[in-house]
Amino acid sequence: xxxxxxxxxxxxxxxxxxxxxxxxxxxxxxxxxxxxxxxxxxxxxxxxxxxxxxxxxxxxxxxxxxxxxxxxxxxxxxxxxxxxxxxxxxxxxxxxxxxxxxxxxxxxxxxxxxxxxxxxxxxxxxxxxxxxxxxxxxxxxxxxxxxxxxxxxxxxxxxxxxxxxxxxxxxxxxxxxxxxxxxxxxxxxxxxxxxxxxxxxxxxxxxxxxxxxxxxxxxxxxxxxxxxxxxxxxxxx
Numbered sequence: 369x370x371x372x373x374x375x376x377x378x379x380x381x382x383x384x385x386x387x388x389x390x391x392x393x394x395x396x397x398x399x400x401x402x403x404x405x406x407x408x409x410x411x412x413x414x415x416x417x418x419x420x421x422x423x424x425x426x427x428x429x430x431x432x433x434x435x436x437x438x439x440x441x442x443x444x445x446x447x448x449x450x451x452x453x454x455x456x457x458x459x460x461x462x463x464x465x466x467x468x469x470x471x472x473x474x475x476x477x478x479x480x481x482x483x484x485x486x487x488x489x490x491x492x493x494x495x496x497x498x499x500x501x502x503x504x505x506x507x508x509x510x511x512x513x514x515x516x517x518x519x520x521x522x523x524x525x526x527x528x529x530x531x532x533x534x535x536x537x538x539x540x541x542x543x544x545x546x547x548x549x550x551x552x553x554x555x556x557x558x559x560x561x562x563x564x565x566x567x568x569x570x571x572x573x574x575x576x577x578x579x580x581x582x583x584x585x586x587x588x589x590x591x592x593x594x595x596x597x598x599x600x601x602x603x604x605x
Contacts (some may be wrong), residue, residue, distance in 0.1 A: 371512070373535070383398060392420060395539075397422070400429065400434055424526075429460075446491050458488060459489070469603040470555070474548060498515050512532050518568065519565060520541065527541065538584065545584030
């Protein structure tokens, strides 16, 4: 089955759209205030009514920032991990004990940004909760798209894998931005789980990895930098 990919995001946060025979799947939203630009770019290709699913890789403000506004403007359902429920309703990125930054540049970014709040999101019946890899809702409707559990960056981190083409959308399980080297995300809640999520991605033997931040990259990069995650110490809050 052919699933085409369009990128309509900006420099900081990527917005990927998967065009399927059933409709369009958007992978997360972006920072608060981005709805108007998102809609304008989306509607260069389709009416917003063609958006059937919003796949939320995790609850952070740069991924769910204008989700509430999007839900007011279309009838899509939201696919997310159940652990995203509470922070979405609070409208704030979680900062659990033991979490921290993986690099000094990331810690500086966090201190300068200060607020990680966003408009609260109340999904109600619009939510499809996926808490494990047994619940493959896309495959049940005939789409060759696999949902992955990729915790570590956050407890609710999930991703998508297209087995027919080997394309993997990892959210913030990895990144390819200048703020950090070695494809590591700048914020990690659980370093052990984070390393295991890299192992999970590598086990799938993807052909290309699409992060939320930065350009797509080959899986060889994960192999190259995997050992840096062993015993990784974070810059604590």
